[in-house]
Amino acid sequence: MSVWEYAPAPESRDIANLKPSYRPFVNGEFTDGNGEPLKSINPATEEVLAEVGTASPSDVDTAVKAARRAYSRVWGPMPGAERAKYLFRIARLIQERSRELAVLESLDNGKPIKESRDSDVPTAAAHFFYHAGWADKLDYAGLGPDPKPLGVAGQIIPWNFPLLMLAWKIAPALATGNTVVLKPAETTPLTALVFAEICQQAELPPGVVNILPGAGDIGREIVEHADIDKIAFTGSSEVGKLIQRQVAGTRKRLTLELGGKAANVVFSDAALDQAVEGIVNGIFFNQGHVCCAGSRLLAQESIVDELLEKLRYRVSTMRIGDPLDKNTDIGAINSQEQLTKIRELVESGDSEGAQRWTSPCPVPDRGFFFAPTVFSHVEQSMRIAREEIFGPVLSVLTFRTPAEAVTKANNTPYGLSAGIWTEKGSRILWMANQLRAGVVWANTFNRFDPAAPFGGYRESGFGREGGRTGLEAYLDA
Ligand code: NAP
Ligand code: MG
Numbered sequence: 303m304s305v306w307e308y309a310p311a312p313e314s315r316d317i318a319n320l321k322p323s324y325r326p327f328v329n330g331e332f333t334d335g336n337g338e339p340l341k342s343i344n345p346a347t348e349e350v351l352a353e354v355g356t357a358s359p360s361d362v363d364t365a366v367k368a369a370r371r372a373y374s375r376v377w378g379p380m381p382g383a384e385r386a387k388y389l390f391r392i393a394r395l396i397q398e399r400s401r402e403l404a405v406l407e408s409l410d411n412g413k414p415i416k417e418s419r420d421s422d423v424p425t426a427a428a429h430f431f432y433h434a435g436w437a438d439k440l441d442y443a444g445l446g447p448d449p450k451p452l453g454v455a456g457q458i459i460p461w462n463f464p465l466l467m468l469a470w471k472i473a474p475a476l477a478t479g480n481t482v483v484l485k486p487a488e489t490t491p492l493t494a495l496v497f498a499e500i501c502q503q504a505e506l507p508p509g510v511v512n513i514l515p516g517a518g519d520i521g522r523e524i525v526e527h528a529d530i531d532k533i534a535f536t537g538s539s540e541v542g543k544l545i546q547r548q549v550a551g552t553r554k555r556l557t558l559e560l561g562g563k564a565a566n567v568v569f570s571d572a573a574l575d576q577a578v579e580g581i582v583n584g585i586f587f588n589q590g591h592v593c594c595a596g597s598r599l600l601a602q603e604s605i606v607d608e609l610l611e612k613l614r615y616r617v618s619t620m621r622i623g624d625p626l627d628k629n630t631d632i633g634a635i636n637s638q639e640q641l642t643k644i645r646e647l648v649e650s651g652d653s654e655g656a657q658r659w660t661s662p663c664p665v666p667d668r669g670f671f672f673a674p675t676v677f678s679h680v681e682q683s684m685r686i687a688r689e690e691i692f693g694p695v696l697s698v699l700t701f702r703t704p705a706e707a708v709t710k711a712n713n714t715p716y717g718l719s720a721g722i723w724t725e726k727g728s729r730i731l732w733m734a735n736q737l738r739a740g741v742v743w744a745n746t747f748n749r750f751d752p753a754a755p756f757g758g759y760r761e762s763g764f765g766r767e768g769g770r771t772g773l774e775a776y777l778d779a
Contacts, residue, residue: 308629313415315626318405324491325355326515327498329368330508335361337516342492345412346625346634346669354491357514362483362523365512369454369481370529372509378451378479382438389434389477391504396427396469399500403493407465408625410492412634412670413588415626425750426469429768432752433477436773440478443770445779451479452555452778453531456524459494460537461487461636462591462692468494470767471534472511473752478776480532483512483524487537489637491515522548530554532776536593539690539716539761557765557775559593559757561690562718564739565711566596566747569704570605572723576745578612581696584721584747586620586674589635590694593762594719596747598680598687599698600707606700610678617661617674624666632694635670644672644693651677651686656697682713690716704729708736717759721747740766 326335337356344351357365377385396403403426404419413422440449455475459467464486475482486494498513514520518541525533525548535545536559549556566584568577584596601609625633635641652658656677665671672693680687680697687697701707711720720739722730734742740758743749750756755766765775 308627313401313405313408313419313626313628315405315409317401318409319402320351320406320409323353323355324495324515326357326361327495327501327511327513328361328365329512330502330506332498333361335515337361337520340488340491340515340517342410342489344409345636346666348669351409352492354495354515356516357520359523361514362520362527365483365514366454366527366529368509369483369512372507373451373453373481376507377476377481377510378453380479382440382479385476385479386434386437388504388506389430389437389473392500392506393427393430393434395500395503396423396430399496400424400427403465403496405626406496407493408633410490411461411464412625412636414630414633416628416630417588422463422466425752426465429469429473429752433473437477440773440777443773445774445777449478449777449779452776453480454529455480455482455532455534455776456527456530457482457484457534458521458524458537459484459486461490462588462593464490465493465497467536468497471536474767474772475534475776476510478773480776481510483514483530485514485516485521485524488515488517525549532556534775535559542763555775557757557767558763559765559767560761560763562593562595562716562758562762563598563688563690563714564594564596564716564719564721565598565600565737566721567600567707567711567723567733568602568605568609569724569726569729570602571725572745573725574605574609574612577609577723578616580721580723580745580747581613582616582620585696586617586632586694587748589632589672591636591640591692592748594741594748596719596721597691597695597697599696600701600710601698602707603700603702606698610676610698613676614659617676618663620661620663620674622663622665622671622673632674635672635693638670640692641670641672644691644695647686647689647691648675648695651680651684651697654684654686656680656684656686682710688714704733708733712736712738715761718762719743
């Protein structure tokens with residue numbers, strides 16, 4: 303039997319320009335934070351990548367003051383057409399440094415280079431290009447004749463798409479004339495601090511963007527700071543609820559983008575091979591660390607066996623391993639903590655009686671990895687059908703009629719996204735209307751575009767990011 307040898311990716315780790323240490327970015331400069339430094343690791347090897355200085359509560363105050371000054375003296379009064387130039391410059395610089403950012407993101411997060419290179423980094427640049435276009439057209443956004451910025455935005459982002467979530471938050475805030483204090487996640491702070499260098503390169507006025515690495519307590523300090531006008535949070539529903547309680551009764555505006563448990567619904571008339579690709583993309587993209595992941599497959603009963611057979615074959619061809627290898631489909635789980643959570647939920651699937659299939663692909667013996675897993679015979683009451691696993695684990699349920707598909711799809715406290723696979727246009731429209739989900743994809747999955755608003759219902763949060771609607775979250779209309 304011949305053994306395939308794949309060539310290494312041209313994206314060598316030298317391109318990441320990894321530095322031994324990184325520091326918080328306040329008022330246009332890198333400063334020594336007063337918090338305990340943290341170590342960011344490469345989850346694929348467990349090696350320390352760099353030491354990162356963190357913020358203390360007093361640094362939060364300094365950053366908010368800098369953002370307030372920049373807002374009232376420079377950024378708020380600046381004409382939109384001038385602000386746009388900075389956003390265009392930032393977008394171009396992200397493109398210029400895209401290989402560096404992609405390799406650094408894969409090192410720090412564990413995601414495959416083909417995803418950071420072809421998805422995260424270009425989409426981050428696209429968000430700045432898109433919002434640059436809005437900066438001088440806000441009077442025509444349908445939000446009143448002269449909408450005003452809110453002021454200083456506190457922004458807290460998770461570890462699953464570090465640079466992309468930063469772009470989703472910072473681009474609309476800046477385009478609308480707000481200034482920003484942003485906290486990246488503890489396990490993935492590095493690309494946010496390279497983004498801070500990009501702000502310097504773009505000669506963005508000091509204080510417009512401030513980046514404060516730190517743990518959850520620094521997120522809480524930002525949320526509680528009296529001089530913040532708006533909080534934008536992406537992360538777990540648990541922390542989202544906490545933040546909502548803290549903000550209640552204050553004048554602060556709030557948007558929350560939280561978890562999900564999306565249904566990906568496949569009807570018997572769907573093009574099955576195409577659906578299999580969509581299912582794979584829906585749950586195995588980014589190791590399943592995706593809030594809108596299609597983690598519940600709802601298959602029509604008459605085709606479930608055929609679909610599962612095709613799916614298992616396809617998943618068994620996926621390669622798991624070195625995130626910097628361009629042939630890798632599934633990289634590393636972001637942290638030991640997340641790996642433990644995935645294992646615990648998978649064990650609950652076993653003990654509650656679902657049937658587990660695990661891809662026979664070889665798994666590296668170092669680093670945090672989890673082989674792609676498909677559970678069939680899943681009941682709606684099982685934890686693997688109700689809770690967000692946030693890993694490469696798919697739960698398969700079945701249905702007979704469209705009405706049953708809708709009931710099962712909506713049987714979740716979440717409501718972020720859903721997928722529909724069918725040849726019938728009328729059924730797509732009917733289903734999309736019935737599904738309580740912020741985004742519904744038809745005959746595709748996990749498509750992102752800065753022009754399309756994204757956000758959830760119920761425990762998936764509220765407010766929209768992207769598109770014209772997304773501007774509303776940063777404007778007083
Ligand atoms: P998380 O705890 O909600 O973290 C999200 C962000 O909030 C991080 O920057 C975190 O800082 C910060 N944070 C933590 N506690 C905070 C507090 N009390 N006040 C303000 N900010 C706070 O989420 P996680 O622990 O990374 O992941 C847990 C689960 O959340 C996942 O398993 C998944 O189910 C879900 N999740 C959803 C999304 C999404 O895109 N919707 C993204 C990530 C995770 P630290 O990094 O220091 O903890
Ligand atoms: Mg890391």
